[in-house]
Amino acid sequence: MKPRHKRLAFVLLALISVGAASALISKAMKGNLAYLHSPEEVLNGVVPTGQVFRLGGLVKEGSLERSDSKLEARFIVRDNRDHEITVVTNKILPDLFKEGKSQVSRGKMGEDGLFYADEVLAKHDSEYMPQELKDTLEKEHTVNASEGTK
Amino acid sequence: MKINWFKYSAPMNFYPLAGKLIPIFWIAAILFITLGLYWGFFKTADVLSDQKQYYRIIYVHVASAWMAMWLYAVMVAWAMIGLVFNTRLSFMMASATAITGTVMTVIALATGAIWGKTSWGTWWDWDPKLTSFLILLFVYIGYIALQSAIDDVRRSDKASALLALVGLALVPIIYYAVNCPDPNECASLHQESSLERVESNILIAMFVTTFGFWMYSFATILMRVRIIILERERKTSWVSKLKEFNG
Numbered sequence: 001m002k003p004r005h006k007r008l009a010f011v012l013l014a015l016i017s018v019g020a021a022s023a024l025i026s027k028a029m030k031g032n033l034a035y036l037h038s039p040e041e042v043l044n045g046v047v048p049t050g051q052v053f054r055l056g057g058l059v060k061e062g063s064l065e066r067s068d069s070k071l072e073a074r075f076i077v078r079d080n081r082d083h084e085i086t087v088v089t090n091k092i093l094p095d096l097f098k099e100g101k102s103q104v105s106r107g108k109m110g111e112d113g114l115f116y117a118d119e120v121l122a123k124h125d126s127e128y129m130p131q132e133l134k135d136t137l138e139k140e141h142t143v144n145a146s147e148g149t150k
Numbered sequence: 151m152k153i154n155w156f157k158y159s160a161p162m163n164f165y166p167l168a169g170k171l172i173p174i175f176w177i178a179a180i181l182f183i184t185l186g187l188y189w190g191f192f193k194t195a196d197v198l199s200d201q202k203q204y205y206r207i208i209y210v211h212v213a214s215a216w217m218a219m220w221l222y223a224v225m226v227a228w229a230m231i232g233l234v235f236n237t238r239l240s241f242m243m244a245s246a247t248a249i250t251g252t253v254m255t256v257i258a259l260a261t262g263a264i265w266g267k268t269s270w271g272t273w274w275d276w277d278p279k280l281t282s283f284l285i286l287l288f289v290y291i292g293y294i295a296l297q298s299a300i301d302d303v304r305r306s307d308k309a310s311a312l313l314a315l316v317g318l319a320l321v322p323i324i325y326y327a328v329n330c331p332d333p334n335e336c337a338s339l340h341q342e343s344s345l346e347r348v349e350s351n352i353l354i355a356m357f358v359t360t361f362g363f364w365m366y367s368f369a370t371i372l373m374r375v376r377i378i379i380l381e382r383e384r385k386t387s388w389v390s391k392l393k394e395f396n397g
Binding site: 004007008010011014015018019021022023025026035092093094095096097098101104119120121122123124125127128129130131132133134 | 194195197198199200201202205208230233234235236268269270271272275276277278312315316318319320321322323326338339341342347348349352
């Protein structure tokens with residue numbers, strides 16, 4: 001074996017182990033990275049009471065209530081399997097915060113079963129479409145769907 | 151026609167070639183960045199289905215984030231070629247690439263913070279994607295620091311090449327770890343990296359800007375590698391015969 005081949009073998013071996021490490025870390029992050037908890041997990045008691053965590057999920061349509069006198073807002077966060085948790089916050093809600101959209105709020109569960117949030121963040125998805133185009137696409141979609149039923 | 155590629159692996163021959171290429175890359179960089187940003191800022195929709203004008207930072211943000219990751223891979227490739235073949239020029243290319251990569255990482259983090267404040271409502275969050283990207287910045291800085299900490303050039307090249315190789319594990323993590331199919335239960339704040347649901351107009355402007363950033367990277371890396379060549383080869387006879395130093 002020439003020294004150059006030895007070095008090549010060493011570099012390839014290093015590359016393989018780095019790749020394996022990367023794959024393992026990715027797998028671990030996917031499985032149990034507790035960045036946020038869903039309402040289902042919280043209701044099943046995954047999170048101990050009094051602990052600060054992030055609650056993720058959709059803002060339920062028609063659930064946002066703002067207080068007239070204070071800077072307080074309440075809304076319901078739900079997941080796709082209809083588990084719901086009411087969130088109370090006195091922080092400013094971000095621009096993108098909307099009913100029916102995703103949000104991530106940080107805080108803890110109170111004794112009364114409400115989630116008191118210190119921070120509410122809005123999530124946006126990876127869709128970058130102009131509104132008009134999206135409307136047209138949806139219209140076409142519904143037209144096609146109704147024609148299909150005839 | 152047969153080109154002898156190995157000729158240009160010698161710093162003496164690469165130095166003048168790089169000098170000739172630099173203006174070409176600068177012109178291409180200015181052309182494509184201007185075109186991409188003009189298209190992005192004036193020829194795409196003002197309002198998206200869920201975001202307003204501020205989404206346009208995407209052209210700078212995505213281009214710099216892609217380049218930050220790509221340049222890291224390029225840097226590691228040069229470092230590995232250097233480790234295996236013991237070529238001087240490849241280590242010089244690796245250290246020249248590191249600085250432009252760091253700049254791109256900083257731009258991506260800064261534009262991301264501005265975008266995050268306007269859309270999510272926070273400058274920074276310890277989201278997996280954001281955190282792993284911050285670690286990428288530290289690895290870049292660590293590479294540069296390690297290289298300048300060891301006086302013996304040959305040793306510092308090898309040590310920092312190994313660090314770069316280990317840090318390569320980060321790049322796929324940044325790109326894939328947080329991508330999950332259901333955005334409502336995704337364990338991250340940052341959206342998925344998917345190009346399928348981006349309007350083609352926006353996508354083209356993004357690609358053109360990225361290409362411009364790439365040309366910019368070529369220009370700055372070649373300029374820096376010329377300085378490194380001069381510094382490391384200053385005692386050789388070809389450097390002392392250069393026109394630049396003899397009027």
